Amino acid sequence: MGGNITGGCLCGELRYEANAAPTFMGYCCCDDCQKASGSGFIPFIGFAGGVLKVSGPHAMYQMKHKDGRTSERFSCAKCASLVFGGEPGNPNGNTIYAGTLDDTSQFKPVMAIMTKFKPDWVVLPEGLTIYEGMPG
Numbered sequence: 001m002g003g004n005i006t007g008g009c010l011c012g013e014l015r016y017e018a019n020a021a022p023t024f025m026g027y028c029c030c031d032d033c034q035k036a037s038g039s040g041f042i043p044f045i046g047f048a049g050g051v052l053k054v055s056g057p058h059a060m061y062q063m064k065h066k067d068g069r070t071s072e073r074f075s076c077a078k079c080a081s082l083v084f085g086g087e088p089g090n091p092n093g094n095t096i097y098a099g100t101l102d103d104t105s106q107f108k109p110v111m112a113i114m115t116k117f118k119p120d121w122v123v124l125p126e127g128l129t130i131y132e133g134m135p136g
């Protein structure tokens with residue numbers, strides 16, 4: 001895959017661009033991703049810190065987990081599309097949600113994680129590495 005990945009929200013105000021290849025791609029079937037997306041999973045694309053450039057109005061939802069971790073999800077402040085996770089500039093990187101790509105064929109999933117939460121009505125493509133929880 002080339003280095004140039006672009007995408008954004010439904011109304012077009014919140015945009016992102018990545019100038020380096022992603023580090024991983026897959027499906028997350030955790031119950032948080034189900035609730036946040038209103039779907040059975042989130043197709044995610046991970047980038048190293050500093051790779052993702054974001055512009056436009058965004059709203060953050062921060063969730064505190066039982067173990068003390070927090071996670072941040074960002075949506076467009078205008079149209080409310082869920083677009084990416086991780087604060088912009090976060091050294092630990094960011095994940096974008098593949099349905100927001102300008103060219104959705106750039107999504108090439110290799111894994112499915114947290115599949116113990118997967119509803120029966122989500123059918124995963126063949127050939128993915130399956131993790132019932134988080135990858136070791």
Ligand SMILES: [Zn+2]
Nearest residue numbers: 009011076079
């Ligand atoms: Zn928008």
